[in-house]
Structure formats: structure tokens, C-alpha cells
């Protein structure tokens with residue numbers, strides 16, 4: 001099923017956007033993503049037309065989202081729901097356990113294999129194997145083992161990454177929190193994401209929020225809509241903006 005552009009309603013909908021693989025193409029390393037030149041301007045217009053009901057919902061920390069989306073400071077959820085900046089600019093961080101013991105357990109593996117990368121975050125630790133895909137099983141086993149020895153964390157799988165994350169909240173919880181507050185409350189939530197970590201978000205918007213999810217790319221998903229890739233999402237959003245221009 002594809003979402004008809006006229007169905008998107010800036011007056012009535014709230015837009016929640018994942019970052020990697022959705023707003024930007026995936027890159028070899030976390031630090032090497034390059035937002036499209038017109039992305040910032042497009043997000044700014046979308047936010048204005050939605051009267052602020054637009055948020056980024058990511059596995060990355062909010063501070064990184066700000067870096068890539070500067071000068072915008074959008075409402076945002078980071079680290080898969082462990083932190084959230086609401087529409088008034090207030091940052092709420094759930095008190096997460098320390099990842100130092102996980103780091104100690106996983107660092108020797110990464111030291112042995114230069115293709116692996118550990119990405120520490122507040123309340124989470126991601127083990128990336130994009131540059132060493134043959135080590136996927138090794139990484140998953142090592143992460144499962146580490147998490148079994150350090151209480152308070154859950155294991156998340158993502159694209160070429162396995163992550164330990166404090167078991168406190170997920171993307172669905174983050175969207176639910178936004179939807180209880182202005183300017184999101186009372187609107188229909190639309191969540192766009194590409195990865196298995198986005199399924200909690202699709203689940204919430206479709207089961208509880210009366211909205212819909214849009215999955216970017218292939219793979220099984222609960223989302224009831226699909227778009228092929230980030231470029232298709234950009235095009236879809238541009239069309240929504242043009243439809244508003246035509247009406248005004």
C-alpha cells in the first residue's frame with residue numbers, strides 16, 4: 001500500500017522521523033553520514049507547516065542529531081528513547097546504568113579486529129561490524145554474553161550493529177510521550193523508519209496512536225506503508241510541501 005500525498009495533513013498530523021537510513025543514507029561509519037543539501041530547509045518548512053509537530057526519533061544521542069541538523073534544534077528522542085527533548089526545548093534523560101562494565105568486556109574483541117567499532121552513548125553501547133560483516137555472529141554472541149553479565153541492559157539488533165541499551169524505554173515510548181504534549185497531542189502520528197529498532201515506533205503509532213507507520217526499504221515490518229529509500233521519502237515530503245504551495 002502506498003500513502004497518497006493528499007492524505008498527509010499538516011493541520012492534523014504529527015510527523016516522527018528516524019535519522020539513519022531514513023533522513024540520511026547509511027554510510028560506512030557512524031561519523032561519515034552526509035545529509036542531503038536541502039534536508040535542513042525541508043525539515044524547517046515541514047516543522048513550520050506542522051506548527052511544530054515534527055520530531056526526530058533516533059538511536060543516536062540528541063547532541064549528534066543537532067550536529068547533523070544544525071542550525072535546527074528540533075524536538076528529538078535519542079538513544080532509542082532514553083533521552084528526549086520536548087517541543088519547549090527541555091531535555092529529559094532517563095537515569096541509565098553505566099556502560100563501563102560492558103565496555104570492559106567488549107573492548108578486547110574490538111582491539112583484536114580493527115574492522116569493528118564501539119560507539120559509546122549515555123545508557124547504551126553499540127558494536128558496529130559494517131566493515132567486518134563476517135564477524136556478525138561473533139559480535140552478537142559477545143554482546144549477548146556481556147549483557148547477560150551486566151544487569152539492566154537489553155540487546156538491540158540494527159543494520160550492521162548490535163547494541164546494549166538500558167531497558168527503560170524504546171522508540172514507541174518516546175513517541176507516546178511526545179503525543180501527550182503540545183503541539184503533538186490530538187494529532188494523528190506518522191512514524192517513518194527503516195530498521196528493526198523502529199518497529200516499536202510503528203507498533204505504537206498504529207496500535208495506540210490511530211496513525212500509520214512508513215517503512216523505508218525492504219524487510220519484514222509491522223508498518224502499513226512502504227517507501228523504497230531515503231530519496232523516496234524526500235520526494236514524498238517535497239510533494240507534500242508542493243501540495244500546500246498549490247493550495248495557498
Ligand SMILES: O=P(O)(O)OC[C@H]1O[C@H](O[C@H]2O[C@H](CO)[C@@H](O)[C@H](O)[C@H]2O)[C@H](O)[C@@H](O)[C@@H]1O
Pocket residue numbers: 018019020021022025026027028029030031032033057058059060119126128130158159160161195197
Ligand atoms: O535510529 P536511527 O536514527 O536509525 O539510528 C540507528 C543507529 O544509526 C547509526 O548506525 C547506523 O548508521 C551508521 C551510519 O550510516 C552505519 O555506519 C551503521 O552501520 C548503522 O548501524 C548510529 O551509529 C547508531 O548509534 C544508531 O543507533
